[in-house]
Amino acid sequence: MKDNRVLNQISALVDEERTLREERSSGAIGDEGHRRLVEVEVELDQCWDYLRQRRAARAAGLPPENAQVRNPETVERYQQ
Numbered sequence: 001m002k003d004n005r006v007l008n009q010i011s012a013l014v015d016e017e018r019t020l021r022e023e024r025s026s027g028a029i030g031d032e033g034h035r036r037l038v039e040v041e042v043e044l045d046q047c048w049d050y051l052r053q054r055r056a057a058r059a060a061g062l063p064p065e066n067a068q069v070r071n072p073e074t075v076e077r078y079q080q
Helices: 003-025 031-059
Strands: none
Touching: 003 031
16 A cells, blocks of 8 residues: 555544544444544554554665554554
8 A cells, every 4th residue: 555545544534533532522422433433543553553664664775565554453552
């Protein structure tokens, strides 16, 4: 996946996350909304990680196509 596609996906997920957080803060979110918010947060972490891998590979003179989307368990253990 090219960087632009990843960035577009990140933008769409950020918009969805913002909407879900607004719904949560107003009390208008149900169980499904809470589950989706968690999914969106994980997907965002995966997208950012993937994009960082691509950029790091490119900076090291390696093909960015070698980057891979890591599983949720891996990206969720990263320190902020």
